Amino acid sequence: MAARQTNKRPAGRKTTTRKKTSKSKSAGGGIFLGIGLIAVLIALISFSIMSITGSKEKEEPKTVTVIPAQKKAEAAKKEQKEQKEQKQQAAKTVPVPKKEPVKKEEPKKEKEQETVSNENITDLIRLVLYDHEISRSSVKERKSKTSSGRDITYFDITCDENMQHGINSAISSILRKHGYKVESAQNKVVGISKKDEFNIVLKAPKKEVVKKEEPQKEVVKKQEKKEPVKEKPQVAEAVKYPPLPPYSKKQVKFAILLDDGGNSAELAKEYAEIKYPVAVAVLPHLEHSSLTAQIAKKAGKTVFLHFPMAPKSYPNTDPGRGAVLPNMPELLIAGVVKENFESLGVSVDGFNNHMGSAITEDAHKMAQVLSASKTYTNRFVDSRTTAQTKAYEECRKAGYKCGENRMFLDNDNSVEAILAKIYEAAEKARDDGSIIAIGHIRPNTLAALKIALPQLEKLNYHLVDIKTLIN
Secondary structure (H helix, E strand, C coil): CHHHHHHCCCHHHHHHHHHHHHHHHHHHHHHHHHHHHHHHHHHHHHHHHHHHHHHHHHHHHHHHHHHHHHHHHHHHHHHHHHHHHHHHHHHHHCCCCCCHHHHHHHHHHHHHHHHHHHHHHHHHHHHHHHHCCCCHHHEEEEEEECCCCCEEEEEEEECCHHHHHHHHHHHHHHHHHCCCEEEECCCEEEEECCCEEEEEEEECCCCHHHHHHHHHHHHHHHCCCCCCCCCHHHHHHHCCCCCCCCCCCCCEEEEEEEEEECCCHHHHHHHHCCCCCCEEEECCCCCCHHHHHHHHHHCCCCEEEEEEECCCCCCCCCCCCCCECCCCCHHHHHHHHHHHHHHCCCCCCEEEEEECHHHHCCHHHHHHHHHHHCCCCCEEEECCCCCCCCHHHHHHHCCCEEEECCEECCCCCCHHHHHHHHHHHHHHHHHHCEEEEEEECCHHHHHHHHHHHHHHHHCCEEECCHHHHCC
16 A cells, blocks of 8 residues: 555646646647738738739839820821921922922933833834735835934835735834834834834835736737737736746646635635635635625635634734634633634635734644634644744644645735745645645735646646645
8 A cells, every 4th residue: 555655646746737738838829820820911911012013013004105105196197287288388389399300200211111122123013024924025124314313214015905004003003102103104104212213114016917018018019910819818928927847747736725815805706717726715804704705605616714813913913803812711712713703604614824923832722722613614724824833733633634834925925926936836746745825815916826827737737625635
């Protein structure tokens, strides 16, 4: 019993120590809680202060930027008003406001254009003549100067009367586009600029057949008492014609196609009287187009449509109504093809191109023309108005019976020159087996054919229908 009492501690001491420790613990926790609350309050206060200052900073630039922008706009308006008022006052006081420097600058630009373009004007005129199938021998070109030092370029052009209007308008348009003052008449064009001048004269070919008959008429007068009428067939032999080709042992075949039908009903009748199978190509939409085609058909001739196409000198050179142009869409081409073929009023035997150096070099455009024309004919002759033509190749691809021109007969529109070309064509036909040549329905061409074809037939050179030579 005594041992247990010694091990026990007094009850009072135990209670005092526990109470002290619990109190100290509670006091320390309260301090920490207070400090935490204070920190939270400080954080909340600082966050609210930051948010308030941030919103103020965002609002401040808005107010700052709006106010000066308005002020600037108002200031700009005031300046504009003041400038307008100053201009109005200046216009009232000054009679000519700042127009003199503009007038001085304009002629300088024109002079620059003239110096650049003058180098090419003669080439453009030559291109027009080429597209109209005018030979170099029919054009005389020379240059001279006036007393004031101005250059003058002269063109003396011999061409058929039906071609003069087209050549006149083409050259006039070229000169006007390059700043020349143009004065044009039926047979003359004059273009004048500050530096130079162009003088173009168009002449119709002389009727040499009548002049060549004059010396033979004197012979007839001497023999009037004996046989004045029988001497008439000897007129062709008495004239100084170019030499005939030699006699051919083998029969030679060649064909001739006459372009530009439809310009004259009288020439159509004269053409129909030719006994040989000379074919004709009739232009559409002319005054005598349908009549020419009907006259030719009644005479048993082969009739082609002479299809207008744009040349390289387009738009200066007008190929005529019914022409296919470079930028023409396929649907419009089909409509033009229909109008051209149906305008003649007869069933045609084929067609060839009128002018067309710009179109026949374009394989895609030629394919469109041939595709649309196939419902009307299966024959085409490439007139070969340009050495770079692709028309014949496209014709073969389209499944046509194709031919191509090998020679123009009357680019030089004198009877003597045309006869020489016909004889040359006959000799080429002898060497190559056959040939297609193209001429035009003109008085001198018809006269030359009437002389040459009977003579060639005697020498075993036979003119045949063009259809027989088209593969």
